[in-house]
Amino acid sequence: MKLLHTADVHLKKDDKKRLEIFEWMLDKAGEMKVDCFVIAGDLFESDTDATQLRQTVRKMFESVKCTFLIIPGNHDLHSFGPNYDYGENVVQLTEEPFHFIERDGVRICGVPYQEKKFSDCIRNIPKDIDILIAHGTLYDQSFIFSVLEDIETEYMPIYPTHLDGIARYVALGHLHSRNIELQYGGTQVVYPGSPSAIDTKCVDARYFHLIDVDGSDLKVSKCLVDIAPHWVERDFFVFPDVENEMIIKIESFLAETDDSTTMPSIVVRGYTAASEKEFKYRVQSMYTQYCKRFQDSRIEIDTQSWDMIMKNRMVQRFMSKTQELDDRLRTKVFEITFPIFDKVLR
Incomplete structure (x- = not known):
């Protein structure tokens, strides 16, 4: 049987x-x-x-x-x-x-x-x-x-x-x-x-x-079930001075995603030096150009202005300690620490 x-x-x-x-x-x-x-x-x-x-x-x-x-x-x-x-x-x-x-x-x-x-x-x-x-x-x-x-x-x-x-x-x-x-x-x-x-x-x-x-x-x-598309999740974390780079990364992800078998689900979190509205508008505008390619897609943009996190004394002290690092190393440190700050301070 x-x-x-x-x-x-x-x-x-x-x-x-x-x-x-x-x-x-x-x-x-x-x-x-x-x-x-x-x-x-x-x-x-x-x-x-x-x-x-x-x-x-x-x-x-x-x-x-x-x-x-x-x-x-x-x-x-x-x-x-x-x-x-x-x-x-x-x-x-x-x-x-x-x-x-x-x-x-x-x-x-x-x-x-x-x-x-x-x-x-x-x-x-x-x-x-x-x-x-x-x-x-x-x-x-x-x-x-x-x-x-x-x-x-x-x-x-x-x-x-x-x-x-x-x-x-x-x-x-x-x-x-x-x-x-x-x-x-x-x-x-x-x-x-x-x-x-x-x-x-x-x-x-x-x-x-x-x-x-x-x-x-x-x-x-x-x-x-080869006719059934499935979701692909991707999280992006942005911090000051890498906003443009992050938008390029999100766009590359959308461009490289197979629109016949997958549906992108994107979450963008973090902090920006630019205004919240400006960054969200740029990401949303770019996303709108791609989303019609997919059977379905979603994006969640949960970012805040850099000013919000800099009001915290712990973050202020941390930032002052990193000023002597070269730019590349400082960026790597931020990639690791800012998501942690985000969880602790929310």
Whole structure:
């Protein structure tokens, strides 16, 4: 059996790009002769979007010769069940605490999103599961600290000890920003990430996963969603007397960024000798010339006049100590110290 695993599609009525990318994935499933198309939660951005798009999505599902296995996520929790028709080839895994099925000898178990701990949902789960599908936050120390600020992490906590040996492959959904692949004993665990760059945290290329189950053999491969652009983040810190140089650096970054696959997200912080308005106007004018090249882009300019930081006595003493340095060394010192001053004094 061949399965395709994706999650966090977050289809929206007013976002044609997400629908386009999802339709591209359906075409890929047909080309690859996939038997089951797994969606590990949050097919829709909201229950309202699910209501508005259900007929469109049903037609899309019916156009593909495979079975769709879908669990609800926290965004579309109330959009699935016996009262909702997504087509004859769609299996909605909505039974709580888990929903077990078997297809062509492959044992599959879905854990729909629930407002409880994952450990409570799997207490009586069957053994020898091949594919487990779930939607929640995996607290693995190898990556979780990078996403702790995201409010999404509060949903349905999952711990590595819950997954070791629970299945041969765990198809997770909920974390959008990037593809994550982990191994706990004999259990392979994957977050594919959203196939679309649904926010600026989606800074890597977009992927889905292909799982090939042949008896005791299980092979997993990562496949690029090559029509989906992703965000590229870049921070610039400016300080007095390098304003022109910094504008050139920002312009070079925009000029060199591939407009077909990436979307720039720029943050400019720091202090300027020129007036705040003048510097911001120059940066914004330059940015406007480039932003139309990209499918989307953003810039945040958070700079202040040099006068603000020079009112601080600690900075005044520091500046007097650096006056004897040559210009190049002094500039290097400023590159290191001014971001620190910025954090301390704000």
